[in-house]
Amino acid sequence: MPLGDYDYNEAHRVVVCRRCQSCIVPGSTGQVRHMRAEPHRLQGDALKATAALLAGYDLRSAAELRRDKPAWDSACQPIAHLPVYSGFRCIDPSCNHLTRNLKKIREHIASAYKKKAIEYRTARLWEACTLQSYFSALNLVDYFIIIGAVAAASGSNNSSGSSGSSSSGNQVQPVVEEEPFTLTVAE
Numbered sequence: 682m683p684l685g686d687y688d689y690n691e692a693h694r695v696v697v698c699r700r701c702q703s704c705i706v707p708g709s710t711g712q713v714r715h716m717r718a719e720p721h722r723l724q725g726d727a728l729k730a731t732a733a734l735l736a737g738y739d740l741r742s743a744a745e746l747r748r749d750k751p752a753w754d755s756a757c758q759p760i761a762h763l764p765v766y767s768g769f770r771c772i773d774p775s776c777n778h779l780t781r782n783l784k785k786i787r788e789h790i791a792s793a794y795k796k797k798a799i800e801y802r803t804a805r806l807w808e809a810c811t812l813q814s815y816f817s818a819l820n821l822v823d824y825f826i827i828i829g830a831v832a833a834a835s836g837s838n839n840s841s842g843s844s845g846s847s848s849s850g851n852q853v854q855p856v857v858e859e860e861p862f863t864l865t866v867a868e
Protein backbone atom coordinates (compact mmCIF):
# COMPACT_ATOMS: atom_id res chain seq x y z
CA MET A 682 0.00 0.00 0.00
CA PRO A 683 1.42 3.39 -0.93
CA LEU A 684 1.77 6.13 1.67
CA GLY A 685 -0.85 8.22 -0.09
CA ASP A 686 -0.48 11.86 0.87
CA TYR A 687 2.62 11.14 2.94
CA ASP A 688 6.24 11.17 1.96
CA TYR A 689 8.96 9.75 4.20
CA ASN A 690 12.14 11.83 4.11
CA GLU A 691 15.00 9.59 5.15
CA ALA A 692 17.63 12.31 5.49
CA HIS A 693 15.58 14.28 8.02
CA ARG A 694 13.62 11.32 9.41
CA VAL A 695 10.28 13.08 8.99
CA VAL A 696 7.03 12.32 7.21
CA VAL A 697 5.90 15.17 4.98
CA CYS A 698 2.22 15.53 4.15
CA ARG A 699 2.08 16.65 0.54
CA ARG A 700 -1.44 18.03 0.80
CA CYS A 701 -0.85 20.02 3.97
CA GLN A 702 2.72 21.00 3.00
CA SER A 703 3.94 20.25 6.50
CA CYS A 704 5.62 17.45 8.37
CA ILE A 705 3.31 15.40 10.54
CA VAL A 706 3.95 15.81 14.24
CA PRO A 707 5.69 12.55 15.15
CA GLY A 708 4.16 10.06 17.54
CA SER A 709 0.95 8.13 17.12
CA THR A 710 -1.23 10.80 18.76
CA GLY A 711 -0.12 13.54 16.39
CA GLN A 712 -0.25 11.23 13.39
CA VAL A 713 -3.76 10.00 14.09
CA ARG A 714 -4.97 13.52 14.80
CA HIS A 715 -3.51 14.64 11.48
CA MET A 716 -5.09 11.82 9.49
CA ARG A 717 -8.51 12.30 11.09
CA ALA A 718 -8.55 16.04 10.40
CA GLU A 719 -9.25 17.89 7.18
CA PRO A 720 -8.39 17.39 4.42
CA HIS A 721 -7.72 13.67 5.03
CA ARG A 722 -10.62 12.57 7.21
CA LEU A 723 -9.34 9.00 7.44
CA GLN A 724 -11.39 6.57 9.48
CA GLY A 725 -11.60 2.90 10.30
CA ASP A 726 -9.37 0.53 8.35
CA ALA A 727 -7.80 3.25 6.22
CA LEU A 728 -6.79 5.11 9.38
CA LYS A 729 -5.41 1.96 10.98
CA ALA A 730 -3.47 0.94 7.88
CA THR A 731 -1.86 4.35 7.42
CA ALA A 732 -1.08 4.62 11.13
CA ALA A 733 0.61 1.21 10.96
CA LEU A 734 2.72 2.33 8.00
CA LEU A 735 3.81 5.52 9.72
CA ALA A 736 4.62 3.59 12.89
CA GLY A 737 7.17 1.62 10.88
CA TYR A 738 9.34 4.65 10.27
CA ASP A 739 12.17 5.78 12.46
CA LEU A 740 11.12 9.39 13.05
CA ARG A 741 12.73 12.13 15.07
CA SER A 742 10.63 13.65 17.84
CA ALA A 743 9.46 17.27 17.65
CA ALA A 744 12.01 18.13 20.36
CA GLU A 745 14.81 16.48 18.39
CA LEU A 746 13.79 18.31 15.23
CA ARG A 747 13.93 21.61 17.09
CA ARG A 748 17.21 20.82 18.79
CA ASP A 749 18.98 19.38 15.76
CA LYS A 750 17.56 21.49 12.97
CA PRO A 751 19.99 22.16 10.11
CA ALA A 752 22.64 24.75 10.97
CA TRP A 753 22.71 27.92 8.89
CA ASP A 754 25.92 26.84 7.15
CA SER A 755 25.02 23.19 6.65
CA ALA A 756 24.04 23.63 2.98
CA CYS A 757 20.75 21.87 3.64
CA GLN A 758 18.84 20.97 0.50
CA PRO A 759 15.18 22.03 0.29
CA ILE A 760 12.79 19.40 1.62
CA ALA A 761 10.29 18.44 -1.06
CA HIS A 762 6.66 19.50 -0.54
CA LEU A 763 7.43 21.97 2.24
CA PRO A 764 6.98 25.70 1.50
CA VAL A 765 10.09 27.75 0.82
CA TYR A 766 10.30 31.27 2.21
CA SER A 767 12.48 34.29 1.68
CA GLY A 768 13.80 35.46 5.01
CA PHE A 769 16.61 37.02 7.00
CA ARG A 770 19.21 35.83 9.44
CA CYS A 771 21.15 37.69 12.08
CA ILE A 772 24.83 37.29 11.20
CA ASP A 773 25.94 37.12 14.83
CA PRO A 774 27.34 33.55 14.96
CA SER A 775 26.16 33.06 18.53
CA CYS A 776 22.62 34.17 17.74
CA ASN A 777 21.30 32.86 14.44
CA HIS A 778 17.97 34.66 14.76
CA LEU A 779 15.78 33.84 11.74
CA THR A 780 12.63 35.51 10.52
CA ARG A 781 10.61 36.02 7.35
CA ASN A 782 9.80 39.56 8.34
CA LEU A 783 12.15 42.42 7.54
CA LYS A 784 10.60 44.52 10.29
CA LYS A 785 11.29 41.75 12.82
CA ILE A 786 14.96 41.42 11.93
CA ARG A 787 15.30 45.18 12.20
CA GLU A 788 13.70 45.11 15.63
CA HIS A 789 15.94 42.22 16.67
CA ILE A 790 19.11 44.02 15.59
CA ALA A 791 18.04 47.27 17.21
CA SER A 792 17.17 45.69 20.56
CA ALA A 793 19.81 42.97 20.81
CA TYR A 794 22.79 44.99 19.58
CA LYS A 795 22.05 48.45 20.86
CA LYS A 796 25.28 48.72 22.76
CA LYS A 797 27.32 47.54 19.84
CA ALA A 798 25.55 49.75 17.33
CA ILE A 799 28.61 51.85 16.66
CA GLU A 800 30.75 48.81 15.94
CA TYR A 801 28.12 47.56 13.54
CA ARG A 802 27.51 50.90 11.92
CA THR A 803 29.37 50.12 8.72
CA ALA A 804 28.99 46.36 8.80
CA ARG A 805 26.09 44.24 7.66
CA LEU A 806 23.98 43.13 10.56
CA TRP A 807 21.81 40.65 8.76
CA GLU A 808 21.55 38.96 5.41
CA ALA A 809 18.85 37.52 3.22
CA CYS A 810 18.43 33.76 3.21
CA THR A 811 16.00 31.03 2.22
CA LEU A 812 13.97 29.27 4.91
CA GLN A 813 11.87 26.21 5.55
CA SER A 814 10.16 24.89 8.66
CA TYR A 815 9.32 21.27 9.40
CA PHE A 816 5.88 22.23 10.67
CA SER A 817 3.39 24.76 9.40
CA ALA A 818 1.31 25.06 12.60
CA LEU A 819 2.00 28.49 14.05
CA ASN A 820 3.00 27.17 17.48
CA LEU A 821 5.50 24.76 15.91
CA VAL A 822 7.04 26.90 13.18
CA ASP A 823 10.82 26.87 13.59
CA TYR A 824 12.74 28.09 10.57
CA PHE A 825 16.05 26.76 9.31
CA ILE A 826 18.17 27.84 6.39
CA ILE A 827 18.28 25.89 3.16
CA ILE A 828 20.11 26.30 -0.10
CA GLY A 829 17.99 28.40 -2.39
CA ALA A 830 17.82 31.45 -4.55
CA VAL A 831 17.54 34.53 -2.38
CA ALA A 832 14.94 36.90 -3.78
CA ALA A 833 16.62 39.89 -5.38
CA ALA A 834 15.91 43.04 -3.42
CA SER A 835 15.53 45.04 -6.61
CA GLY A 836 13.12 42.55 -8.09
CA SER A 837 14.93 42.78 -11.41
CA ASN A 838 16.32 39.28 -11.45
CA ASN A 839 13.18 37.22 -11.25
CA SER A 840 13.75 33.57 -11.97
CA SER A 841 13.24 32.58 -15.55
CA GLY A 842 10.45 30.42 -16.82
CA SER A 843 6.76 31.10 -17.10
CA SER A 844 5.43 28.62 -14.60
CA GLY A 845 8.07 29.35 -11.97
CA SER A 846 7.55 26.06 -10.19
CA SER A 847 10.48 23.78 -9.56
CA SER A 848 10.43 20.04 -10.01
CA SER A 849 10.06 19.42 -6.30
CA GLY A 850 7.01 21.63 -6.10
CA ASN A 851 8.73 24.16 -3.84
CA GLN A 852 7.96 27.77 -4.56
CA VAL A 853 9.61 30.68 -2.85
CA GLN A 854 7.20 32.81 -0.86
CA PRO A 855 8.00 36.53 -0.85
CA VAL A 856 9.12 38.40 2.23
CA VAL A 857 6.54 40.29 4.18
CA GLU A 858 7.99 43.74 3.72
CA GLU A 859 10.64 45.35 1.55
CA GLU A 860 12.42 48.43 2.70
CA PRO A 861 16.04 49.50 2.86
CA PHE A 862 17.42 49.09 6.34
CA THR A 863 19.46 51.66 8.22
CA LEU A 864 20.36 51.30 11.85
CA THR A 865 19.85 54.50 13.77
CA VAL A 866 22.61 55.08 16.27
CA ALA A 867 21.74 57.06 19.36
CA GLU A 868 24.10 59.97 20.04
Ligand SMILES: [Zn+2]
Pocket residue numbers: 686698699700701702715720721
Ligand atom coordinates in the same frame (compact mmCIF):
# COMPACT_ATOMS: atom_id res chain seq x y z
ZN1 LIG B 1 -2.09 16.47 5.80
Ligand SMILES: [Zn+2]
Pocket residue numbers: 771772773776777778789793
Ligand atom coordinates in the same frame (compact mmCIF):
# COMPACT_ATOMS: atom_id res chain seq x y z
ZN1 LIG C 1 21.12 38.33 16.65
